[in-house]
Amino acid sequence: MSGAVPEQGQRPAAVLIAGPTASGKSALALRLAQACDGVVINTDSMQVYRDLRIITARPTPAEEALVPHRLYGTVDAAVNFSAGAFVEAAAGALAEARAAGRLPIFIGGTGLYFKALTRGLSAVPPVPAEVRDAVRLRLDRDGVLALHAELARYDPAAADRLAPVDRSRIARALEVVLATGRPLADWHGEASPPLLPPDGVTALFLALDREALYARIDARFTAMLQAGALDEVAALAARGLDPLLPAMKAHGVPALIRHLRGELSVEEAAVIGAADTRHYAKRQFTWFRHQLPEFRWVKPEEASAFLHSVIMRP
Template identity: 75%
Template structure:
């Protein structure tokens, strides 16, 4: 490894099913890198198949970090991920390995390259009380309450976004300040400008949707339904992030007898497609420093990245 690795990193982002993990693995093999997860669902231990985590064979070929290290009962946050990422980034540099961050969670990459707002921990009793009111009174009532206590947050949040409305209300209840006030007081980025190279894999939409559909079918064939059944049997809060992973809600409804399997799969595929659309929009507007590359051009990009990182 060259000494240049001590100050460089590679960031590989893109919509779900765009080939990010394969590109990261190939680069890591070429340059002696470590693959670091930047996907908010692949952190969960319970969600190996339904989130298409790297296989055991792939993880044995090069070091992989921050995959499946969090229990589904944990409401894992971007702040917690940044803390974990700081640790593995330091380890990679100490080992002389190129850190390769790969995933589709825009907020993780934003935190990595632009810093993150610091919101104090929310007491468990506040969180539980807000969620109880959400279940009892519904999202509209909670949004109306938020509008009285934090009008700015209420105005900026979608009326149907249960999780974010609950989060904003938790913050104002626990701290007396708006969530958006906290956004102005943050941690510095782990990767400042000019210390990384970043790519966003951007397939054609029709090609991407076909890959999403094929992958969902493959996941079902590989045991995703049984995985979700085990998760559902834990009786976890449905508002937890792991319980809302694409495919999970529909398959749980199938297991309860509310849908047939094809209906559940249709919901899972549609949710994944909608998420992919949001990923395109989010990265385009929030992370303009990412270089957009079609997957068919990824080989050339990889060769350039490997060549740059081999220079002393």
């Protein structure tokens, strides 16, 4: 696939490194930052949470000490961190990097965050807390099917698009239409200017062979358990947070919480956690292919040479 590459002789305004989970993005970003006086800026919706270093495979403290890292572990798990909040934080990190003369390197696997950076944000206003709380209360009390039926009355297009069991998205769509009187799709058509227009950046997607990727995901989940992921999840579960919060749905977290409740063995939880991660990786391939075609698909073993040819060109 083709991708965004600045014109000859121009250093890009930023480098965007995307790819499925476990594809080697963090190691590539670290090497690039060391070679080009760069700053690594997190673009992963789960690695923002300070409660989840191990289970989200955040860079280690030793890796973070090698070059500046920004937006890692900066948000409490009790916060529903949005794409809008990410763009606001990313704008600050970008300004800091530019002021210091460093190359901004945005790296992660969250397609929505990259799309917000390069295409702008929809203009959905904040939903009042009382509306959100009322919808969540009814979700717990009446169940997702009742909310889906209500959504069908107010926003039939969203109800048709969403599976009747998709709790989070149904709740979100209903919150928006109740708070604003307008369907979510209406707001998505009104976007703010992008922070990083595609023409000025180098954007690549690490396209690892699927079977090799799935093997790496399985091995990494085992390694995370050995590194203390279960203790990390136990500490998170002890906080008694809303299970609909993003941090509570990080890959592996729900299954490990079920193990802590005695519902699964740790081996069964590991199988489920790794399978959920593999399914997510498959969705990442599909999402970037259709939503962000300007990203150049590069094999991981060719990525360093590609970036060097773009950034170091005379």
